[in-house]
Amino acid sequence: xxxVLAQVLDLQTLMLVxxxxxxxxxxxxIPGLTATMGIALLIPYTFTLPQVxxxxxxxxxxxxxxxxxxITAILIRTPGTPSxxxxxxxxxxxxxxxxxxRALNFATIxxxxxxxxxxxxxxxxxxxxxxxxxxxxxxEYFALAVFGLSIVGTVSGKNVxxxxxxxxxxLLIATVGMDPIGGVTRFTFGSINLSSGVAFIPALIGLFAxxxxxxxxxxxVTKNNQLKIKFQKQSxxxxxxLSYWKEYIRSALIGTFVGIIPGTGTSIATFLSYNESxxxxxxxxxxxxxxxxxxxxxSTETSNNAVTxxxxxxxxTLGIPGDVVTAVILxxxxxxxxxxxxxxxxxxxxxxxxxxxxxxxxxIFMLLIGLFAIRFxxxxxxxxxxxxxxxxxxxxxxxxxxxSNNLFDVWIALVFGVIGFLLEKFKxxxxxxxxxxxxxxxxxxxxxxSLIGSSGDLSIFATRPITAIFLGIALLxxxxxxxxxxxxxxxxxAKANEDITTR
Amino acid sequence: MKKLVMKKxxxxxxxxxxxxxxxxxxxxxxxSASSADYPERDIDIIVPxxxxxxxxxxxxxxSSVISEYLPNGYNANVVNKEGGAGVIGTxxxxxxxxxGYKIGMTTVGPMTIKPHTDNTAYTPETIEPIMQVVATxxxxxxxxxxxxxxxxxxxxxxxxxxxxxxxxTSGAGLTQHISxxxxxxxxxxxxxxxxxxxxxxxxxxxLGGHVQGALVQTTEAMPHIxxxxxxxxxxxxxFKTEGLExxxxxxxxxxxxxxxVWTGLIAPQGTPQEIIDVLHDSFxxxxxxPKVVETFEKLGxxxxxxGPDEFAEIMQKDYDLNEEVLKAAGxxx
Numbered sequence: 001x002x003x004v005l006a007q008v009l010d011l012q013t014l015m016l017v018x019x020x021x022x023x024x025x026x027x028x029x030i031p032g033l034t035a036t037m038g039i040a041l042l043i044p045y046t047f048t049l050p051q052v053x054x055x056x057x058x059x060x061x062x063x064x065x066x067x068x069x070x071i072t073a074i075l076i077r078t079p080g081t082p083s084x085x086x087x088x089x090x091x092x093x094x095x096x097x098x099x100x101x102r103a104l105n106f107a108t109i110x111x112x113x114x115x116x117x118x119x120x121x122x123x124x125x126x127x128x129x130x131x132x133x134x135x136x137x138x139x140e141y142f143a144l145a146v147f148g149l150s151i152v153g154t155v156s157g158k159n160v161x162x163x164x165x166x167x168x169x170x171l172l173i174a175t176v177g178m179d180p181i182g183g184v185t186r187f188t189f190g191s192i193n194l195s196s197g198v199a200f201i202p203a204l205i206g207l208f209a210x211x212x213x214x215x216x217x218x219x220x221v222t223k224n225n226q227l228k229i230k231f232q233k234q235s236x237x238x239x240x241x242l243s244y245w246k247e248y249i250r251s252a253l254i255g256t257f258v259g260i261i262p263g264t265g266t267s268i269a270t271f272l273s274y275n276e277s278x279x280x281x282x283x284x285x286x287x288x289x290x291x292x293x294x295x296x297x298x299s300t301e302t303s304n305n306a307v308t309x310x311x312x313x314x315x316x317t318l319g320i321p322g323d324v325v326t327a328v329i330l331x332x333x334x335x336x337x338x339x340x341x342x343x344x345x346x347x348x349x350x351x352x353x354x355x356x357x358x359x360x361x362x363x364i365f366m367l368l369i370g371l372f373a374i375r376f377x378x379x380x381x382x383x384x385x386x387x388x389x390x391x392x393x394x395x396x397x398x399x400x401x402x403x404s405n406n407l408f409d410v411w412i413a414l415v416f417g418v419i420g421f422l423l424e425k426f427k428x429x430x431x432x433x434x435x436x437x438x439x440x441x442x443x444x445x446x447x448x449x450s451l452i453g454s455s456g457d458l459s460i461f462a463t464r465p466i467t468a469i470f471l472g473i474a475l476l477x478x479x480x481x482x483x484x485x486x487x488x489x490x491x492x493x494a495k496a497n498e499d500i501t502t503r
Numbered sequence: 504m505k506k507l508v509m510k511k512x513x514x515x516x517x518x519x520x521x522x523x524x525x526x527x528x529x530x531x532x533x534x535s536a537s538s539a540d541y542p543e544r545d546i547d548i549i550v551p552x553x554x555x556x557x558x559x560x561x562x563x564x565x566s567s568v569i570s571e572y573l574p575n576g577y578n579a580n581v582v583n584k585e586g587g588a589g590v591i592g593t594x595x596x597x598x599x600x601x602x603g604y605k606i607g608m609t610t611v612g613p614m615t616i617k618p619h620t621d622n623t624a625y626t627p628e629t630i631e632p633i634m635q636v637v638a639t640x641x642x643x644x645x646x647x648x649x650x651x652x653x654x655x656x657x658x659x660x661x662x663x664x665x666x667x668x669x670x671x672t673s674g675a676g677l678t679q680h681i682s683x684x685x686x687x688x689x690x691x692x693x694x695x696x697x698x699x700x701x702x703x704x705x706x707x708x709x710l711g712g713h714v715q716g717a718l719v720q721t722t723e724a725m726p727h728i729x730x731x732x733x734x735x736x737x738x739x740x741x742f743k744t745e746g747l748e749x750x751x752x753x754x755x756x757x758x759x760x761x762x763x764v765w766t767g768l769i770a771p772q773g774t775p776q777e778i779i780d781v782l783h784d785s786f787x788x789x790x791x792x793p794k795v796v797e798t799f800e801k802l803g804x805x806x807x808x809x810g811p812d813e814f815a816e817i818m819q820k821d822y823d824l825n826e827e828v829l830k831a832a833g834x835x836x
Contacts, residue, residue: 040554044563047798137713138697178588181698183676183834185621192594195587195621262707263700319726320707327703328555335560335801341730404553404585449697453669453713 003350008357013053017358020060021365025373027061028068031080031205032399035065036325043332051336051351056358058332062325063115063362066266066305067370070107074297075100075380076392078209080399083266083304085204085434086274089155090289090296097292100378101234106294108370109241110248110302115363117252118259118309122316123356127345130317133260138449139460141263143470145442148268148435150477151275155431157290160481163432166423170436171443173198180445181452193408200437202400202409203416207430209396210417213389215424220385247277247298255303259310262322266304267438271431273303309359316340316352541603541778546579548768549599549607551592553585557722557804558766561637562608564798565789572785572792588674589613590623593769597625601771603778606633610766611678615821619829620676627818633768633782635814636790637799638807639720640740640763641679642750643670644733646709649716654737654751661692669695670716671705676834678764679718681825682739684832685760686753709733720764721747722803740764744805762821765807767814783811 007013020042027038038061046054069084074091087107094103121129136144149167156163176187177197188194251273258269277299278289289296314320319340321327333340338351345352380388400413420430454460461467550562562581570578584592589612596607618626643657651657661668672679675698687694697714699705702723709717710732717724721744727733728747735750741761743752753760768786770779789795790806799806809817829835 037554040559043555043560044567134707134711137708137711179675180700181675183620183674183680183698190622192587192590192621192623195590199586263704314707318707318710319730320710321703324553324555327701331555331560331802334803335798337801339726339729341726342732343730404591405582406584406586406591445700449699452695452697455666 004353004357007052007354013056016053016057017060017362018365020057021064021362022369024061024064025068025369028065028081029071031078031395032402034081035061036328038065039325039328043335046332047335051338052354054336055333055355058329059358060362062329063308063366066308067111067366070301071377074103074107075377077212078392078396079204082200082204083270085267086270086300087297088208089274089431090292093292094297095381100381101374102236103297104374104378105236106297107301108367108374110298111305112363112367113248114252114255114302114306115308118256118306119359119363121256122309122312126313127317129260130313133262133314135466136261138446138453139464139467141442142446142450143467145439147470147474148272148439150474151271152432152435154275154278155429157429162428166428167432167436170433171440174437174440180441181448199409199412201403202412205396205400206413206416207420207433209392210413211420211424213393214417214421216385216389244294244298247295248302250276251299251302252306255306256310259307259322260313262314262320265323266307269303269307270300271435273299316344317342541781542573542575542577545577547582547605548579549592549596549605550581550583551585551589551609551613554583558608558610559583560802561766561804564795565786568792568794569785569789572788574781588617590617590621594624596769597630597771599771601773603770603774603782606768606770606782608766609769611764611821614818616676616825619826619835627822629772631770631772631774631779632811632814632818633770633779634786634811635765635767635807635809635817637804638763638765639722639805640738640742640744641682641718642721642724642735642747643716643718643737644724644735645716647732647734651736654756657736661694665693666695668716669697669714670718671697671699671708671714672718673702673705674698674700678762681828682760682762683718685828686758688828688831689758725803779811
């Protein structure tokens with residue numbers, strides 16, 4: 001233990017963790033720079049550092065990178081990372097109501113709580129949980145993704161039918177590119193640029209940020225822009241935070257759980273957590289989701305940072321990276337001569353516990369940096385729109401370009417900007433589109449993988465327990481509102497379900 | 504000490520942002536300079552994948568020392584241009600001005616498989632090979648408690664249970680898939696292919712028992728073999744790697760399959776021979792640099808030098824073989 005503390009509380013290590021967290025926040029807040037990129041670019045400079053400081057810095061970027069996206073998502077509706085896509089569901093409406101400071105506060109605290117809880121779980125029961133993650137084969141992933149798709153109802157706002165239409169459009173967009181099993185390209189119209197599908201982050205930037213700019217311009221032209229936001233320093237009292245304790249804990253557990261399953265990703269965690277938060281809310285409160293309430297921000301931001309501890313479980317115990325970021329971290333570990341796997345815990349306990357300690361420290365730094373930054377970044381909303389919007393557009397396009405240095409991605413952002421604008425103008429909700437794009441490939445590839453495995457036998461979806469449970473819940477979520485409204489109509493003709501009513 | 508670290512990191516941070524944001528800054532200046540003075544400015548190396556993968560890390564390791572070997576002390580900057588499974592970046596190199604200032608790292612997939620399936624603008628014949636840098640064989644691994652101890656036992660099982668043995672790979676139509684299709688074509692043994700998105704998910708599926716085997720790069724399999732979770736049965740590449748000397752090659756077992764996953768440097772067609780020579784000589788020295796050797800070793804990557812002519816042969820051989828197998832497997836016509 002003394003050895004661990006000596007390694008971790010070394011000034012150089014602490015500095016590097018701090019710098020890592022800081023860079024992570026900055027990289028993920030700016031569209032077009034990602035935490036993955038930050039880690040990959042810094043790895044060559046960690047060659048010369050000793051093990052603990054080198055890995056600590058990479059973990060710092062990872063932790064910071066999960067949080068930074070929330071800042072731009074809340075303030076300018078530009079998710080810098082996919083994990084922040086769900087944050088703007090309630091984050092941006094809060095900012096529009098003049099509560100940007102509160103939203104940022106909840107996001108920061110949520111990220112911290114999520115990070116710490118997942119870290120504790122990682123420290124206490126990592127090896128046992130890793131085994132559970134492995135039980136997820138193709139049928140389980142398929143079931144989880146179908147369950148994820150059942151969230152459409154939650155994120156569709158008032159009109160579920162429109163939500164379903166948009167989700168179907170998302171699934172359709174997800175089919176563009178290489179067929180995941182056959183390796184044949186589809187709907188690319190011969191363009192090499194589409195052969196790996198529609199680039200996700202440019203599409204995300206387009207749908208939310210570019211479309212918002214078009215909307216603001218339209219409002220300016222039609223003189224509808226009466227909204228005046230003034231940023232106020234709003235701190236959230238400890239008491240108020242504690243009143244949301246259930247949100248924090250539930251979201252942290254969902255995030256950690258999703259993190260443990262390799263290959264699912266943070267965006268799924270955030271949407272699942274948002275959905276569960278709404279499901280557990282009181283019926284009266286449920287209607288307010290999407291209009292800018294703290295629960296929406298807390299559930300998403302807590303869960304995405306909770307993914308960190310979860311995703312490190314298969315990485316450290318089995319050497320299996322769950323996503324791109326952890327794959328890059330794995331590269332960094334290997335360069336430092338650390339081979340993750342069961343042997344790591346037996347042979348190199350000091351190192352493992354040093355890494356655990358730095359994770360906790362990184363989360364504390366993230367909290368401090370976040371709370372400090374809120375005082376300044378929130379002022380963005382005070383910037384006059386005629387100055388802010390051109391900057392946002394520039395950021396969007398530079399961001400889309402720099403992700404893979406490809407001009408085509410800028411066109412994607414622009415086209416999706418127009419799509420997003422039109423959809424919102426005619427009151428079609430955007431989140432189901434994102435869900436479709438994220439979940440489509442997982443559903444398709446794993447359905448086909450499952451059927452290859454079972455030689456076409458569909459019964460595997462009913463006989464495997466995890467699969468059956470997820471599919472069962474999904475089915476229930478789909479038909480429950482129908483039953484409820486039928487029963488409602490039966491009992492009282494005047495009373496219909498709030499989720500189904502068309503406006 | 505503290506200050507120095509800070510300063511260093513500030514520079515690193517700034518450099519990283521520059522690299523990410525505006526790496527295409529210095530282009531299109533001074534065109535018709537004679538190749539005798541080459542290079543007169545920094546060179547761009549297009550890496551057709553996202554930062555962080557083996558190809559990217561290997562390129563960055565080379566670029567970190569290349570200024571010591573390039574004439575006039577100029578540098579080579581890594582520019583990531585991902586997408587289309589490597590085709591987008593490789594096409595960019597193909598379309599670049601053949602002046603030696605934009606070259607590329609490419610790999611077996613975009614160079615010898617995609618031209619058949621994706622109608623790419625280039626073929627191995629229309630680019631200039633500079634040198635092969637890295638080569639990695641693939642190994643068939645099974646779980647440690649699997650009933651097959653040797654390749655023969657496994658072969659017997661697979662032969663007598665057609666279409667039963669399922670193996671995961673890093674994706675459809677990649678070297679691993681093609682190697683196994685070639686194996687099936689030659690031996691008549693039917694296997695069940697389950698493609699995943701990368702080697703890691705394929706290995707996770709094997710660990711969870713969702714597939715019976717996985718054909719992955721030796722570098723990906725090594726940690727799991729060392730930890731005792733997995734056992735390698737056969738190597739489908741052309742050479743044996745450290746720690747896996749006992750694993751037989753498929754070609755030693757009478758099956759003519761020997762394809763590695765290679766990475767190499769290419770230049771656009773029409774690049775003057777003198778420039779190719781300068782690039783080849785400099786990068787060959789960089790590949791032998793102790794720092795690069797050490798980095799490769801830590802990553803478990805095998806430096807596998809092959810000169811322009813030999814590299815061209817390797818490319819052509821894989822290109823022809825892949826066409827044959829893809830046709831036999833019904834992926835192309």
